[in-house]
Amino acid sequence: MSGNTFGKLFTVTTFGESHGAALGAIVDGCPPGLPLSEENLQRDLDRRRPGSSRHTTQRQEPDQVRILSGVFEGKTTGCSIGLLIENTDQRSKDYSKIKDQFRPAHADYTYHHKYGHRDYRGGGRSSARETAMRVAAGAIAKQFLAAQGVVIRGYMSQLGPIKIDFKTWESVDQNAFFSPDPDKVPELEAYMDQLRRDQDSVGAEITVVAEGVPVGLGEPVFDRLDAELAHGLMSINAVKGIEIGAGFASVAQRGSEHRDEMSPDGFLSNHAGGVLGGISSGQPITARLALKPTSSITTPGRSIDVYGEPIEIVTKGRHDPCVGIRATPIAEAMMAITLVDHWLRHRGQNADVSVTTPRLGQC
Amino acid sequence: MSGNTFGKLFTVTTFGESHGAALGAIVDGCPPGLPLSEENLQRDLDRRRPGSSRHTTQRQEPDQVRILSGVFEGKTTGCSIGLLIENTDQRSKDYSKIKDQFRPAHADYTYHHKYGHRDYRGGGRSSARETAMRVAAGAIAKQFLAAQGVVIRGYMSQLGPIKIDFKTWESVDQNAFFSPDPDKVPELEAYMDQLRRDQDSVGAEITVVAEGVPVGLGEPVFDRLDAELAHGLMSINAVKGIEIGAGFASVAQRGSEHRDEMSPDGFLSNHAGGVLGGISSGQPITARLALKPTSSITTPGRSIDVYGEPIEIVTKGRHDPCVGIRATPIAEAMMAITLVDHWLRHRGQNADVSVTTPRLGQC
């Protein structure tokens, strides 16, 4: 597979640059008979949309998605689904000075060397703009999973140095940060306002949880469910780390402490994060992503140009001071896409399996 | 692709259970003309081998690998390479009591529900035994990369609560822990001896580094190099977390601090860990893996059996009190396999690209 396709049975292929004519995706392998409409997709796109608060980029994109195929009389047909979002608010003149420059910590340098010829406007294909299509495709995946009783939700668990503990799911969609603790929001806002004054940026940590996942998803040994989740989540721009369950805390844990014991009433803990031996256990699947701070900051930085000469870069344009603020819907989307792919792969190979052992409830 | 194949152009497919007749692999897509012998593979297999110190499982497996095809007169032919390791020291009687029991934190429960019918002896396919084939296949990948000037080496950077700072590469292969600091070894040994007396286990953190990687490897947007590395590394048994470069430390970093500035003499830092925009930058690629503590400990634990009844489990048999101790060669292997796959994919698509911009040296 080429790099712009994700999945084996349920596949998502995308295209589109930051300043190109449009963004698009083809979702293939979606089971037929699933109710689907543009509204289903628009909901998650609106959660991700730039320009929706003063804390995110001021580029105004309506991000209106069209479904061009694969849906008939309100339900999927099982044929490939074409999605399209026309770009409307690209300001190309912001980038003309940058065509011969490599912005530090951006993909300019690597794209230049890999491809030789790159669309330098706004990061081209390397821009986070392409994640809009992941969210649109992920909404289709979420729709299928919801019909199976699987719910995927995420939240921001850390903004820069500020840890955010989980309080309620309801809070998450009621503030611009996807914070699960409403009481933290003023502190987060104050921090962001200062960041903007400092002309700097900071990283974030997102936690995403899938509940209601049945036991059995995942394809050992290489396509273990956690490995594929790591793949999908780390493919998101700016992600530098992934944890499942106890994650890096597992390093110092004793086996007697880490292991999730079982009883007829269910698992007694969930350090595994819902994945055992690379296969879902029925417990909530919890993953955490570490996002690096945005590289597009107005503080000058040292770099070189395409001739190898030293230059100083000041990134202008409209940028997110913290990309993590809009990452939650993207992480949910990638988790959803991965889970649907594995749902179909699992039932494809194992549809005849029938066991009498009762499935354990969650802890 | 099925779950037992990794890679797109350079692929590794494996088979083999802990107590089966043999383990095997097919490596496909290896460039022709590469000098290759069983000795090349055996070297890394011996680094991984169980029974080589008192700190690892006492199962004695010679792990002698045979090359059955794809090599002629000492060089690869470009055709598929078959590898085989016969199992010799499986003690099946150790596991007969366990056929109807689910050992907590093992894959027994999930395999049972996914497949309905499982080889329960020693963990069957879920056992870390299969990683022997990854190491053998990875040795082929390392051979190719070495010819291109790429070196991949790993070490243990943390054992349970004990952090191990990097001192020298030479130390790494001179102790049973793959510790890069020889002075830490007595402390590690003492810790392990106590762990064994406690009948418990602990996790570990492995760091693996690839140097000499040219700029340009990686296939955005989904097959970003870091995403694929995360996939390959997290597919290793017991891995619960992956970091690239600054990893989770990126969360609290400012953009002005995290970004790796550039000068004509090279990059000025490497928080990115050698991957920018999902493409290798030419800097050393650094990844860290968090391994959970082994689930096979002799301390009794609560669980259920296949009828859903509560039971108490005591895991007997010969097990690693810290699987991390043998994980270094496996992590190196997965990184090597991923890099070769991307080497071939990159030159397949971009062989005609030629840029005059000088490549930056490492920091």
Next chain:
Amino acid sequence: MSGNTFGKLFTVTTFGESHGAALGAIVDGCPPGLPLSEENLQRDLDRRRPGSSRHTTQRQEPDQVRILSGVFEGKTTGCSIGLLIENTDQRSKDYSKIKDQFRPAHADYTYHHKYGHRDYRGGGRSSARETAMRVAAGAIAKQFLAAQGVVIRGYMSQLGPIKIDFKTWESVDQNAFFSPDPDKVPELEAYMDQLRRDQDSVGAEITVVAEGVPVGLGEPVFDRLDAELAHGLMSINAVKGIEIGAGFASVAQRGSEHRDEMSPDGFLSNHAGGVLGGISSGQPITARLALKPTSSITTPGRSIDVYGEPIEIVTKGRHDPCVGIRATPIAEAMMAITLVDHWLRHRGQNADVSVTTPRLGQC
């Protein structure tokens, strides 16, 4: 991979139904730096376009393609290329009676049973309309191959019972049949006119040739070049047979007669059709496709409806009396796409191979 993607390194993914909003494709893995414009694609689309002669369907579709990404300042960037063609002339009312009926020899029955819910208008996804995207994507492939000196051309070698011998390439694009013999055209026209009066249809045979292909393309044993060509060509609607080189004539040939001997001046014959051991030999690659007669004819036929009741079907609407008449550009496209995919795969794995043995010229 899902069924709507073709290729491994150079991939084409398509969507779009006969009466949907639009058709689209994503071409991924195209090497960067290739000059590309909408005109390059439109040329081949116009050759395929319906409504361009009285011998093809009277549906008028301008088939104007847009390139939405992956091209910057007139050259490809190496990123995924999005293509879009808006449908404009679908007449849905022609099909409303057919929603509960299965037209014999159409995909209605099989789509109904496979998916349960189908877009019945004009054949939905099973309609030959989707081949417009193959032609558009194939034009990109042809562009790359032309830059390498590879030319792909096809022609009609048989219309119903009328065999057409090859005379010149120039004739092919000068008549509506893609006939390589201008003198045959009146006979073909007369035959077609009678066919229309008979309210019937007939099959056709297309020959497609690739010249200038270097030795070495193809990936034994399963992805032999001829096997992949067969796959791509037989995936075209209505194809029931494929031949490479001598094809079915090989059955009765002696080995002494079939084998293509070699001399320093080149091959002495080409019964192999340019593929030896599944790898291109440098000789022209010749393939022939057998296309069945169109199933959409106005002559009544017996069938059943979705309730299993017997019915009589008369297919109305605007249809090709011989789908073969427009198949030539589609066959060229599939051959081009397959060859580019193998070009990239071959150089990906074998870029370092260098042999001194001279390459043989063509016979």
Next chain:
Amino acid sequence: MSGNTFGKLFTVTTFGESHGAALGAIVDGCPPGLPLSEENLQRDLDRRRPGSSRHTTQRQEPDQVRILSGVFEGKTTGCSIGLLIENTDQRSKDYSKIKDQFRPAHADYTYHHKYGHRDYRGGGRSSARETAMRVAAGAIAKQFLAAQGVVIRGYMSQLGPIKIDFKTWESVDQNAFFSPDPDKVPELEAYMDQLRRDQDSVGAEITVVAEGVPVGLGEPVFDRLDAELAHGLMSINAVKGIEIGAGFASVAQRGSEHRDEMSPDGFLSNHAGGVLGGISSGQPITARLALKPTSSITTPGRSIDVYGEPIEIVTKGRHDPCVGIRATPIAEAMMAITLVDHWLRHRGQNADVSVTTPRLGQC
């Protein structure tokens, strides 16, 4: 995927050269719980085995297959299945003169140019010896299909110029030719004896039929079932043509004649060959393969050597005067493998589809 893997969900990966140490395969994605033993595989291997009649190569290979993993207590576990056949009767001294020569119509020339370094003994990887693994893997596929009521059988429908009409299935395994007409056998034997005296070879046509296939298998538009069958069948050594159903006869057929009408009692004909719109219709799937005459004949032929110098080649060694004679089990195997892959892919995506329309019986 690399060229030595076939399939998407149910995959077969093989290795092994004619004169290498062993042949092997890994079958992945086999549903669990399927009874499987080495006897199941040996049966079909024995049908294919060289040295079993005077009409085939005189190389004596027992072709004893071992199952090394993926089967426990007589049933598959769902994990990857490793298969191994040790080569025992390779006579390498027969080929030493040929290392610098290209035998006409063999893959020597193309392998040399593709890979630069080849195993020249007995054709290396290009030899038909590798098909033993396809037959072994295909036996697993057949086992699964048989449990679903699908039967795959093939026969020789033409030997050189001699057409063989189908009489009974029972005859097929009672003669060395897989002839479905016992009365033809003396004529075939006489023809072959003369061929041997002429030091020549001839081609053959094989027909393979799958019965009991349910409606719904196949993944339009590119992985149409017939396209994938064509891929699998044409990947077999020496195949130059593929037909499905009416095949090339469709060219001259009228639509009114070709179309298979339907009635409540079933289809009224089967020109489609069991595939409609790329999806199985429930009718028998019939495919025909054209095999070219063996290139290894003792009649001298003109060729060149690795220096480009003209030479005369006389192929010694032990060869099949008609490779078609052993092709039937290989064609059955490839059809079985393709059908299982599609069985799993279909139920993976469409397991929830339920239609009330009755399925049609066969004609």
